[in-house]
Amino acid sequence: MDDREVKAATRRCRECVACCAELSVDELNKPAGRECEHCTARGCSIYAARPGSCRTFRCAWLQGLFADKDRPDRIGVIFAAQETAVGQVLVAFELWLGASLEERPARYIANARRGAIPVVIFHHGTGKRSIIADHLQREQVDELIANVRSARGHEVTRMRTTVRPLDGAATDPIRVRRGPAKGGQ
């Protein structure tokens, strides 16, 4: 097991319910930005019977990325790593406006940028998104925008894209990384 796998195996959501507040849940008709009615101080009150999209979603921290202390509710940003035809895309959902500019999230976004990983930032409460994709061509950015337009909720893990590699050749759609069910409470 590498370091990330060890972290992924040991991390739990515990009292973090950041994605339960910030992301929409289609099965519950829950809009983005409104806390789920099943949220409690100890986590999800219907954990064993939670909807499929809640089971599927595992934020990047829960998958073993970033420092232990940087759980989404503490740093104000939920990161989700998506594997695409042009490599990994990092999606960042702010929990409050401007959270992505604060020191820890900004560092992770800068690291992704240095590693030529496109970053899509959802700015809290504004409906606005930023895409940082220095190395992509204009058409690729347009495709990325089109594909994240509806990816506001837990279903972001099912985000599909047909973003083409730099040589412009046709490629398979995004390969969706499906992890095990979301960590226990």
Ligand code: SF4
């Ligand atoms: S999946 Fe991530 S954001 Fe959602 S509750 Fe767990 S740790 Fe928090």
Ligand code: SF4
């Ligand atoms: S995991 Fe539970 S509390 Fe969170 S959004 Fe899903 S049903 Fe609601």
